[in-house]
Amino acid sequence: MQRLKRIAVGLLVLAVAATIWVPCLHLVFARPVTQFRNADGLPPKAKQLAARHLQLWTDPATRQKELDRMRASNAEWDFMGRSFLVWSLANMGLRDPASKSVYLKTIDEIIDETLRLEKEKGMYFFLMDYASAGKYVMKPDRSLFLDGEIALMLASRRILEEKEEYKTLLTERINIIEEEFNRSPHLVLESYPDECWTFDHCLALDAMKMADYLDGTDHSKLIHDWVAMAKKKLIDAQSGLLVASFTTDYVPLGGPQGSTLWMVSHALQILDADFARDQYTRARRELGEITCGFGYAHEWPASWKGPANIDSGPIIPVFNISAGSSGMAFIGASAFDDEPFLKSLCSTLDFVGFPTRKSGALKYSASNQVGDAALLYASTLGPLWKKIETRERKGAKP
């Protein structure tokens, strides 16, 4: 009896102790948000994350090892890791002009290697295996995923500093996307066979907007028409959020997914600022959570049930935490200056991201190269979009 009483008291004391400790835990990991994000200049974490990525691009053996690890799961991550890094470095060059030459060198290396691989190995090299198993509805086979992100890489580089060679490449890529849109009966393009992604459309349209800024072209009607179509056809009725993927006949495939939506809301900022804000606000309400000071995100709103997939990452039960959505939530929170959410996300990152620092370079062990590149983008985004918005607000001719 005495023993049972001791056990009961012990459990009670442990429960009281946990009630004291758990709400305080986030204080151990809480840092000023300026460590991650600054309006001007480069925040410390951006410098450390960038140092790791720049090391990878100067050390081919380490880079290959990292890419092999990612490609074992998803060939897309190899490509997206390149895209996020180029966009980040372009923003960094605008924030820190003194280091521009270093960033330009790496940007050009990444772009040149990516284009070479696309040319030599074909578009399937950067796509998941099922891309080659199905049939694209539109011919010839093209993936908007690749075309849009490559165009955005080229445009970002040219905004940081003009390069004549890339001017032609960007124009060619934009013309291809435009022609495809013109041929598409529903104004949607495939990334995979009969599988279209909101994410890829928004980034391709961003690239067009940047091309307009750079070269004086005008894709405003196409952008306007696509956004109008998306508001009408691609919104999930329950949550008001854009669905992530859909067929060429607008049939939703994956519902509203956090791993897509946070980036989409940011990408929409230069296409339709009010719609972008609306999508972020809804995503924050439906997907974002802060519990005991730790921020995280669900992959789907409560009204949609979906299985864990390669984009969501493993879903942690009870709290329904999605690694993919939580990682991409940094981009949304940073783009919309949602400081409380961003701060809580940073606490979570330091709690369960397992940061590893070596010689001033930072990587998160629980992440991978594409995850860290997306975090770097969240930490540095702003200047590229600002250039486009400022020009637009001034009403200057592009």
Added chain:
Amino acid sequence: MSKFFSRRPKTKGPLPSAGYFLEWAGLLTVLFLVVNIAGMRPFTSVLNGTIGSTTLDWQTASFLGAAYVMVYLAFVLGAPTLIIAAGILTLWRKLTRNPETNEQPKSPA
């Protein structure tokens, strides 16, 4: 667990031993040090679906990653909780001590 760490007499009375909690906190700390020294941290990339090492198979890499996460969480959540619990017990013992009928061992632990 106490039997591994000490030879002191079994706790008697209504309160469990604070030392028992401290021993568990110590064990969790040692385990955490061991998994770090063993270099298991990079395997936590299993959390995003990336293999921790291309030289190991998926199952082994995933096991090592999951084991690291469990030990880490046990350390970060468990060890401070156990230490606080030990503090509460010590305080409780001091506040409720009755010199005439006290059955507790002399040491607060």
